[in-house]
Amino acid sequence: MFESAKPTPLVLIEDAITSKAGIQLFLKREDLIHPFISGNKWRKLKYNLITAKKLGKKRLLTFGGAFSNHIYATAAAAKDYHFESIGIIRGEEHLPLNPTLSFAKSQGMELIYVSREDYRRKNELSFIEELKHQYGDFYLIPEGGSNEEAIQGCTEISPEITVDYDTICCAVGTGCTIAGIIQSLENKKQILGFPALKGGDFLYQDINAFLKKEYSYQLINDYHFGGYAKIKKELVEFIDRFQEQHNIQLDPIYTGKMIYGIYDLIQKGFFEEGETIVAIHTGGLQGIEGMKEKMEKLRKGKN
Ligand SMILES: *Cc1c(COP(=O)(O)O)cnc(C)c1O
Numbered sequence: 001m002f003e004s005a006k007p008t009p010l011v012l013i014e015d016a017i018t019s020k021a022g023i024q025l026f027l028k029r030e031d032l033i034h035p036f037i038s039g040n041k042w043r044k045l046k047y048n049l050i051t052a053k054k055l056g057k058k059r060l061l062t063f064g065g066a067f068s069n070h071i072y073a074t075a076a077a078a079k080d081y082h083f084e085s086i087g088i089i090r091g092e093e094h095l096p097l098n099p100t101l102s103f104a105k106s107q108g109m110e111l112i113y114v115s116r117e118d119y120r121r122k123n124e125l126s127f128i129e130e131l132k133h134q135y136g137d138f139y140l141i142p143e144g145g146s147n148e149e150a151i152q153g154c155t156e157i158s159p160e161i162t163v164d165y166d167t168i169c170c171a172v173g174t175g176c177t178i179a180g181i182i183q184s185l186e187n188k189k190q191i192l193g194f195p196a197l198k199g200g201d202f203l204y205q206d207i208n209a210f211l212k213k214e215y216s217y218q219l220i221n222d223y224h225f226g227g228y229a230k231i232k233k234e235l236v237e238f239i240d241r242f243q244e245q246h247n248i249q250l251d252p253i254y255t256g257k258m259i260y261g262i263y264d265l266i267q268k269g270f271f272e273e274g275e276t277i278v279a280i281h282t283g284g285l286q287g288i289e290g291m292k293e294k295m296e297k298l299r300k301g302k303n
């Protein structure tokens with residue numbers, strides 16, 4: 001299971017801004033790891049699925065919002081690796097299903113909608129017991145896929161990097177992916193996390209809780225664009241321009257904000273001349289479909 005994955009490509013991104021600053025910027029294309037189980041969600045699922053198989057589990061159960069990259073990836077992975085799957089979705093059902101949920105359903109995932117109050121109980125043992133009582137035995141994958149197994153999978157990203165570099169950058173949601181990267185690098189590189197949500201300082205606590213030792217890393221909290229899944233015209237224009245220049249699609253929720261941030265920091269002189277940066281393209285491109293209208297409106301109008 002998951003054994004055939006090759007190292008994902010590392011591509012050099014060159015343009016007027018990187019050249020002027022004397023920065024070498026590489027993008028590690030985790031978005032190319034699998035057509036549906038993309039980016040860090042593949043890394044996060046790998047050892048979860050291996051463990052689930054070992055335990056003889058037939059069914060996976062996980063949690064997510066209606067546009068969740070994790071729900072999408074888990075549905076595809078469950079199908080590929082012959083598990084049944086249940087997605088506990090926050091909020092009410094809206095028909096027709098959005099592209100994320102309609103894909104999940106097409107992969108055979110059973111979608112169960114719960115109120116926001118119930119959803120908040122997602123980590124409570126009593127709630128999990130209720131779910132087991134209702135839906136039978138399952139292997140539990142927490143929201144976002146973030147657990148020990150996920151960290152283990154994410155420790156396998158940085159050893160694939162074949163160039164010498166100074167700084168590694170990663171988008172941050174729950175912080176699990178960057179925790180795996182931090183653990184694997186053992187303070188040997190500068191590590192920058194770009195939270196996709198506002199008030200990201202609590203993320204230090206969450207990330208440290210994932211880690212067994214103290215490591216140094218930095219969160220850059222200036223590029224969330226107002227909060228999770230919030231976007232602005234300048235972000236959409238940046239993503240469009242990046243696609244035109246480099247023929248690489250970024251997503252508006254995570255990687256677009258991170259790369260926007262990296263370019264802004266380059267222009268502000270945050271990095272030293274001669275520095276090499278590796279940014280992780282964590283995927284998430286399925287999310288564009290659900291943001292399409294919002295993005296189109298911003299392209300045409302003002303913020
Ligand atoms: C889920 C996701 C992240 C955040 O990963 P965490 O492990 O929750 O920090 C980053 N980028 C993309 C594209 C994602 O889908």
